[in-house]
Amino acid sequence: MKIVVAIKQVPERDAPVRIAANAKWIEERDLAWAMNEPDAYALEEALQLKEKLGGEVIVLSAGPERVGSTIREALAKGADRAIHIVCDDLAGGAGGGLRNLDALSVAKLLAAATKPESPDLVLTGLQSEDLGLGQTGVILAELLGLPHATLILHVEKTDAGIKAKRELEEGWFQSIEMPLPAVLTMQSGGTKLRYATLMGIKRAKTKELRVLNAAELSVGAPPVLVLDQIALPRKQKSTQILGGSPKEAAATLVDKLKTEARVL
Amino acid sequence: MIAFLPTLAEPHQFSLGERLVFLALAALSVYFFWRRFGPILNRIWQSKKDPDFHLRPVGRRVWDFVWEVMLQAKVIRERPLAGIAHALVFWAFCAFALVTLNHCATIFGLGFVDPAGRLGRLYFYFAAVFAVGCAVAIAGLFVRRFLVRPKWLGELSWESGLIALLIFLLMATYLAAFFVANASALRALWWAHTLTLLAFLPLIPHTKHLHLVLSPFTVFLSRGGFSRIPPLSGDEDFGLVAGKDLTRIVSLQAYSCVECGRCTEHCPANNTGKILNPKEIVLGLRGYLNEFGPGSDQLLLGKYESQEAVFACTTCGACEFQCPVGIEHVPMIVGLRRGAVNTGAWDDDHGAKFFLALERGSNALGMSAAERDKFVEKNALPIFDGTQEYCLWLGCMGGYDPRGREIVVALVRVMRHLGVTFGVLRKEKCTGDPVRRLGNDLLFQQLAEANLEALAQFKTRKIISICPHCVRTIQEDWKEFGAPPEVEHHSEFLARFASKLTPVQSQEKIVFHDPCYLGRYRGVYDQPRKIAALAGELVEAPRSRERSFCCGAGGGLAFLGEEKGERVSHVRAAELAATGAGVVAAACPFCNTMFRDALAFQASESRPGAPAPELLDIAQIAARGLPEN
Ligand code: SF4
Numbered sequence: 061m062k063i064v065v066a067i068k069q070v071p072e073r074d075a076p077v078r079i080a081a082n083a084k085w086i087e088e089r090d091l092a093w094a095m096n097e098p099d100a101y102a103l104e105e106a107l108q109l110k111e112k113l114g115g116e117v118i119v120l121s122a123g124p125e126r127v128g129s130t131i132r133e134a135l136a137k138g139a140d141r142a143i144h145i146v147c148d149d150l151a152g153g154a155g156g157g158l159r160n161l162d163a164l165s166v167a168k169l170l171a172a173a174t175k176p177e178s179p180d181l182v183l184t185g186l187q188s189e190d191l192g193l194g195q196t197g198v199i200l201a202e203l204l205g206l207p208h209a210t211l212i213l214h215v216e217k218t219d220a221g222i223k224a225k226r227e228l229e230e231g232w233f234q235s236i237e238m239p240l241p242a243v244l245t246m247q248s249g250g251t252k253l254r255y256a257t258l259m260g261i262k263r264a265k266t267k268e269l270r271v272l273n274a275a276e277l278s279v280g281a282p283p284v285l286v287l288d289q290i291a292l293p294r295k296q297k298s299t300q301i302l303g304g305s306p307k308e309a310a311a312t313l314v315d316k317l318k319t320e321a322r323v324l
Numbered sequence: 325m326i327a328f329l330p331t332l333a334e335p336h337q338f339s340l341g342e343r344l345v346f347l348a349l350a351a352l353s354v355y356f357f358w359r360r361f362g363p364i365l366n367r368i369w370q371s372k373k374d375p376d377f378h379l380r381p382v383g384r385r386v387w388d389f390v391w392e393v394m395l396q397a398k399v400i401r402e403r404p405l406a407g408i409a410h411a412l413v414f415w416a417f418c419a420f421a422l423v424t425l426n427h428c429a430t431i432f433g434l435g436f437v438d439p440a441g442r443l444g445r446l447y448f449y450f451a452a453v454f455a456v457g458c459a460v461a462i463a464g465l466f467v468r469r470f471l472v473r474p475k476w477l478g479e480l481s482w483e484s485g486l487i488a489l490l491i492f493l494l495m496a497t498y499l500a501a502f503f504v505a506n507a508s509a510l511r512a513l514w515w516a517h518t519l520t521l522l523a524f525l526p527l528i529p530h531t532k533h534l535h536l537v538l539s540p541f542t543v544f545l546s547r548g549g550f551s552r553i554p555p556l557s558g559d560e561d562f563g564l565v566a567g568k569d570l571t572r573i574v575s576l577q578a579y580s581c582v583e584c585g586r587c588t589e590h591c592p593a594n595n596t597g598k599i600l601n602p603k604e605i606v607l608g609l610r611g612y613l614n615e616f617g618p619g620s621d622q623l624l625l626g627k628y629e630s631q632e633a634v635f636a637c638t639t640c641g642a643c644e645f646q647c648p649v650g651i652e653h654v655p656m657i658v659g660l661r662r663g664a665v666n667t668g669a670w671d672d673d674h675g676a677k678f679f680l681a682l683e684r685g686s687n688a689l690g691m692s693a694a695e696r697d698k699f700v701e702k703n704a705l706p707i708f709d710g711t712q713e714y715c716l717w718l719g720c721m722g723g724y725d726p727r728g729r730e731i732v733v734a735l736v737r738v739m740r741h742l743g744v745t746f747g748v749l750r751k752e753k754c755t756g757d758p759v760r761r762l763g764n765d766l767l768f769q770q771l772a773e774a775n776l777e778a779l780a781q782f783k784t785r786k787i788i789s790i791c792p793h794c795v796r797t798i799q800e801d802w803k804e805f806g807a808p809p810e811v812e813h814h815s816e817f818l819a820r821f822a823s824k825l826t827p828v829q830s831q832e833k834i835v836f837h838d839p840c841y842l843g844r845y846r847g848v849y850d851q852p853r854k855i856a857a858l859a860g861e862l863v864e865a866p867r868s869r870e871r872s873f874c875c876g877a878g879g880g881l882a883f884l885g886e887e888k889g890e891r892v893s894h895v896r897a898a899e900l901a902a903t904g905a906g907v908v909a910a911a912c913p914f915c916n917t918m919f920r921d922a923l924a925f926q927a928s929e930s931r932p933g934a935p936a937p938e939l940l941d942i943a944q945i946a947a948r949g950l951p952e953n
């Protein structure tokens with residue numbers, strides 16, 4: 061089975077996130093970067109499918125040069141080759157990466173790189189840990205004209221196509237069957253991730269890494285959605301003293317818990 | 325006076341027939357010796373070269389040789405009675421070198437020591453004294469092995485009995501020649517001695533007495549440094565994966581083991597019911613070499629080595645410290661782990677989660693780095709900028725663990741009191757100690773490099789740390805990737821200022837637990853005791869200093885979940901509590917966490933009602949007497 065896994069590089073979970081001076085994005089200097097966690101699960105699922113069925117796993121990532129480290133990590137974990145869509149320029153210079161692109165534009169880039177591969181399966185995380193839009197994978201499916209399913213924990217090959225386990229609310233799961241080729245967006249936690257190994261890193265050095273320039277993919281059309289401003293959530297702490305008799309105070313408390321705090 | 329004593333008698337004439345028989349038997353003896361020994365030597369020689377081996381400094385090697393081989397110091401120190409008996413046998417062998425040569429030469433009329441001459445008499449008496457000692461010693465060892473039977477010696481082996489008998493015969497036939505005058509009896513004695521000798525030779529490589537030939541080399545050629553993990557070399561070296569990765573030193577050591585079981589006797593894992601047995605690790609490698617040879621691609625973990633055993637090791641180093649023939653177990657065990665982890669063959673839920681947490685985060689406890697920031701802020705710890713004297717290394721335990729933080733706070737109080745300047749790094753990553761010992765070289769390299777870079781930024785010259793694991797890793801293991809700053813453990817620092825510290829004297833007895841990484845690894849025993857003793861009367865646990873028994877946390881095991889069998893920490897805590905001490909003094913945050921739980925368990929389960937001793941780090945002991953703020 062030929063599987064393309066689309067991954068994104070995001071700030072490391074521990075990274076101290078500061079808002080950049082122009083308030084349009086975060087300060088990227090001094091940040092440590094890591095593979096988006098749901099994408100790591102998508103990669104793991106792809107590697108396990110390959111180990112069972114044979115075939116090829118191709119990682120695909122869009123972003124500036126720094127994304128290379130995450131691509132190498134994916135190759136080290138066992139992907140066979142990689143495609144890096146370099147998109148510094150589109151970001152309007154100065155190491156911006158994807159921030160000036162909306163989900164549609166990113167999906168267009170990914171689709172343009174994926175199409176010539178004609179994979180059997182495209183996997184990606186259900187959302188990114190930084191922007192959390194949760195749309196890229198779905199739009200990608202649409203652009204490729206393939207069926208898709210979201211929130212997948214586990215994939216199995218069947219004669220007709222695949223059987224996938226979806227996560228629903230409150231501990232419910234759904235099992236679906238679908239034909240191939242298809243696009244799936246993966247949920248975290250469906251399987252155990254593997255750790256990176258020295259042997260993997262050494263082997264990765266000899267694997268093919270194709271670099272595509274975003275501008276050359278000529279996907280046209282400027283973003284339809286523009287990130288205008290970002291801000292840290294305002295922390296609010298307020299104290300109210302409820303007056304009146306204990307009985308009245310209790311009644312007000314219940315009322316406030318219901319209407320203001322909405323915990324009842 | 326010597327003139328009145330009997331003279332060693334030798335037969336005078338040998339017939340040609342006798343000479344031919346002797347030559348034939350000697351040839352046979354050498355043949356059987358070499359038929360076994362040759363291939364062993366070949367397997368050692370065909371093993372991979374040790375990439376980091378240097379003969380220099382030769383002085384150290386010579387010293388080790390004299391101390392451990394010639395003087396048998398290690399053999400005697402760790403098991404005095406059996407050790408002295410062994411030394412007597414060994415010294416007799418040395419004294420006998422000339423006796424034996426001369427003995428064989430006499431058949432051709434070429435004897436070169438005249439038993440009647442002044443020097444000859446002197447020498448033969450000298451040898452006779454050793455012969456008596458040896459005969460008594462070997463008889464004693466025989467009784468020990470076959471009647472007393474300490475369990476560490478393992479199964480009874482007929483070989484040992486036979487060897488003991490032969491050695492005894494050698495000595496007896498030598499000594500008897502002083503008292504026999506009858507010519508034919510003398511001839512019979514000569515032949516008895518000769519035949520014993522010729523039977524002994526081929527037995528050497530066929531039994532564990534191979535150490536007679538190999539162990540002097542093993543001691544002389546040891547890797548050097550205690551429990552030193554050798555660097556990997558080249559793009560295809562992932563540790564001990566298969567036979568092709570076994571180096572000459574490893575193979576030489578594998579063939580040198582005398583199966584004395586000292587390593588196993590002191591192994592905390594083996595003593596608490598884990599399947600790890602350090603002796604079997606060594607013998608496993610030997611078995612592998614015998615079957616597959618040094619160039620093989622057959623995996624080492626399998627028929628001869630067990631993965632579960634290898635990952636049960638706390639890297640406490642007790643085995644390596646005890647081994648009388650200089651076998652270095654920790655590099656072997658860590659080497660096998662490296663082979664499994666660096667190739668991804670080790671599949672362990674806890675292990676994988678732990679590695680992933682360190683791949684993405686900064687600390688071994690898997691917490692957010694913001695937690696460390698909060699701790700630093702709350703305690704107003706200055707940020708290191710290169711102007712302070714010390715960079716105070718918090719480590720994962722000091723930065724994130726509540727008990728570890730208490731130790732840091734105590735140390736900080738003392739440093740402030742002493743007017744010593746210090747600062748903490750704004751960002752710090754795990755030193756990589758647990759991943760290093762678990763065999764994850766990729767992760768270790770990443771952590772070491774990131775930290776070295778952070779330290780170089782401020783031209784750090786001196787580091788102080790509350791954790792012996794951090795100290796060891798920074799000082800020794802980081803060397804592979806750069807030049808680490810000087811680092812010291814807080815016990816060394818505090819001991820220097822002991823005269824300025826006056827902690828509250830309590831009436832209590834204090835027992836100090838030697839952390840493996842401070843004691844055996846660093847040789848620091850007295851400094852922490854000096855601090856502990858400031859606060860009360862110091863008592864010693866039955867196993868202390870070099871023989872200290874591990875707390876069970878080392879080697880990354882603190883992060884691998886529940887142990888099988890009894891807990892190492894419980895055994896040690898019981899031993900410490902049994903000294904009757906009111907205070908258990910620790911000098912390592914890992915020991916501290918392990919004992920906190922174990923002492924509580926002690927108090928609630930095994931000795932209900934008895935109050936658990938108080939557990940304090942030496943920094944806390946030092947800080948107790950300081951004026952409040
Ligand atoms: S290092 Fe310690 S735990 Fe490991 S084998 Fe040796 S004695 Fe046992």
Ligand code: SF4
Binds near residue numbers: 582643646648
């Ligand atoms: S490894 Fe050393 S201590 Fe252990 S049994 Fe062999 S010789 Fe004895």
